[in-house]
Amino acid sequence: MRIxxxxxxxxxxxxxxxxxLFVTAWFxxxxxxxxxxxxxxxxxxxPGQVPGWLLSRGFDSRTWLSAIVATPxxxxxxxxxxxxxxxxPERGRVVVRRGVERVRRFAVPGMRFELSPRILLAALLLAVIQLVCGFAVAGEHRLLVAALLATRDLPLTPEDVAPWVSAMGVFNLLAGAFVLVWTYLFVGDFLWTGSFDPIGCWRALDGNHLRFLAIMFIVFATVAILKCGLALAVGLILIPADAASPSFLTLMLMHFGLAWPFDVLHLVLSAATVGTILGAFRPPGMASIRPAAAQ
Incomplete structure (x- = not known):
């Protein structure tokens, strides 16, 4: 496999x-x-009314409910x-082997929605991984604060905290991307074959693991660069330097309004990458060909 x-x-x-693909993913x-x-x-x-047990620093938004809400x-x-x-069978198709049961269209043209058992199980896998990673990040932050309190004189200054927080942020970004890459592959393989077999999927990519990581990191970096560039441009245009601080509602609308197109791009590119890899490396015998898909 060449990158x-x-x-x-x-x-x-x-x-x-x-x-x-846009019609498939936008809804x-x-x-x-x-x-x-x-x-x-x-x-x-x-914020003062939020129960503390719902909050966690490892998620965006800072509640673990966000992982459960988004994964389906x-x-x-x-x-x-x-x-x-x-x-x-269309122009641009890169996978020639059938391996995924056809999913039904929503009744409204241009919208696709389904909560079949396979999709719900895939959502469960995604949610478990995101919850584990999110709580790990939150625990890491608490350990950092405890370590700084134990080794530094009080009160802590921004100079004491900033280098460690920056280093932790970079590490979490890389580690999170690494986990997400393999999560998408294993979940995609589950959707592709109908069975959860991460060991078999790992073995199928024997000799190409680092290449797969590099390919997915390129996809992630492309989306991140586009998103950061657009966010910076929108911020400079809509929020002048001498303007008052925007309201919570304005910031929320900007955050989620910018997130939607890049969520579409991120998921479509990631799924297309996983499909290309699985089509090339998963043996035909592993495909779960249902009668509905074979017709």
Missing amino acids: SKTVAKVFGYCRANAWP PCFLTTLCLAALALILFAD FSAMVLAFVLDRMANA
Whole structure:
């Protein structure tokens, strides 16, 4: 597997099928944004009223409920894109083997929504991983604070805390991306084959693990650069330097409004990458070909 050719194939597939993939993914991502915005509005419009047991620094928004709310819709997008790659005979297709049971269309044209048992199980896997990682980050932050309190004189100054927080942020960013890469692959393989077999999936990529990581990191970095660039441009245009601090509602609308298109891009590119890798390395015998998909 060559990194440059695989990345070009993924972006080529997404470019050739941009509109069908957007139609496939926009509605679940919109529901993610809507639910997370409603959750933030309910919990954080009046922070003093939020029960402490709902809060955690390891999540965005800073409540572990966000992981549970978002994962069913992320699983839908992964399932829909993999289904399209496996079954749709169209220009730009890169996977020629059927491996995903067809998912049904929502009754409204242009919208896809399904909570089948397979998607719910995939959502459960995503939620468990995100909860574990989020609580690990929160625990890491508490350990850092405890260590600084034990080794530094009180009160702590920003100069004492800033280097450690920055280093921890970089580490968590890289570690989180690493975990997310393999989570998408294993969950995608579950949707692809119908069985959760991370060991078999790992063995199928024998000799290409680092290449797969590099490919996914390139995809993640592309989305992150585009998102940061747009966020900076919007911030400079809509929030002048001499303006008053924006309200909570304004900041929330900007945050989630900017998140939606990049959630679509991130999930579609990630699913297309996983589908390309699985189509190349998973043996045909591992595909779960259902009668509905074979017709």
